[in-house]
Amino acid sequence: MRSIVSFYICYLLCLGLGLACTVCVCVWNSHWRGGFAWDGSTLQFNWHPVLMVTGLIVLYGYGAVVYRVPLTWGQNKLPWKLLHAALMLLALVLSIVGLCAVFDFHNAKNIPNVYSLHSWIGIAAVTLFAMQWVVGMAGFLLPWTPISLRALLKPVHVWMGGSILWLSIAACISGINEKLFFVLPGYNKLPPEAYLGNFLGVLIVAFGLVVLKILSHQAWQRPDSVPQDLVYSPLLQDERENE
Numbered sequence: 001m002r003s004i005v006s007f008y009i010c011y012l013l014c015l016g017l018g019l020a021c022t023v024c025v026c027v028w029n030s031h032w033r034g035g036f037a038w039d040g041s042t043l044q045f046n047w048h049p050v051l052m053v054t055g056l057i058v059l060y061g062y063g064a065v066v067y068r069v070p071l072t073w074g075q076n077k078l079p080w081k082l083l084h085a086a087l088m089l090l091a092l093v094l095s096i097v098g099l100c101a102v103f104d105f106h107n108a109k110n111i112p113n114v115y116s117l118h119s120w121i122g123i124a125a126v127t128l129f130a131m132q133w134v135v136g137m138a139g140f141l142l143p144w145t146p147i148s149l150r151a152l153l154k155p156v157h158v159w160m161g162g163s164i165l166w167l168s169i170a171a172c173i174s175g176i177n178e179k180l181f182f183v184l185p186g187y188n189k190l191p192p193e194a195y196l197g198n199f200l201g202v203l204i205v206a207f208g209l210v211v212l213k214i215l216s217h218q219a220w221q222r223p224d225s226v227p228q229d230l231v232y233s234p235l236l237q238d239e240r241e242n243e
Helices: 002-032 047-068 077-108 117-140 147-183 192-216
Strands: none
Touching (some): 002 192, 047 117, 047 192, 147 192
16 A cells, blocks of 8 residues: 555656646746747747657656556556557657757758757657657557567567656756757856756656656556456457566
8 A cells, every 4th residue: 555655656746747847848938038930940949848848758758657557457458558659659749840840940040950969869869769669559559469579579668668768868958958058158157047947957857767766666567467357359469468
């Protein structure tokens, strides 16, 4: 019982930190950076941090922990597997649109693309994320995938998921720092915008740590056994294994 209570404390903290990250990045770019547009101006660039934080960090983290909610244990796994896939797909789409925003802005302003360490890490995170989603879709949702292959994919899928989250965190906090250096000549004097940007970075790291805590806690993993009357067929013939 204590373990379940501890889980829900961490889970609510995860939800709260994710919401705080989204609100903070939206306030930063709407209030301090002037708002949003899609016209090749700096207002278009403002979509980039909002979509990357919301998609690559917050929705990704929410999707990663959906299997850990104890209320879903013992239920038909199909709805939760589809919810996991849908959240991850939405996160991937937002991340790709976020990349399009910054590439389009750079091209409009004749700014070189993919020149910084931040951009390299970000491109790597999104690329691995796309590969992870495709492999996960094929490996865990298609009915003709052998159970033995799923068993081999599972630890790789879990490890890759955590690695992508770490890469995403590194990309976002380095991007925040890079942006603050570009737009705030007096960054070292910590004006209010610098405080907000730094606080956003701390929120992102805290959110990632809570997500990884939930994913790594053995007692919070979904039990392997599922009642036979809840096994679904034929779309997902994998209730014998636990993703």
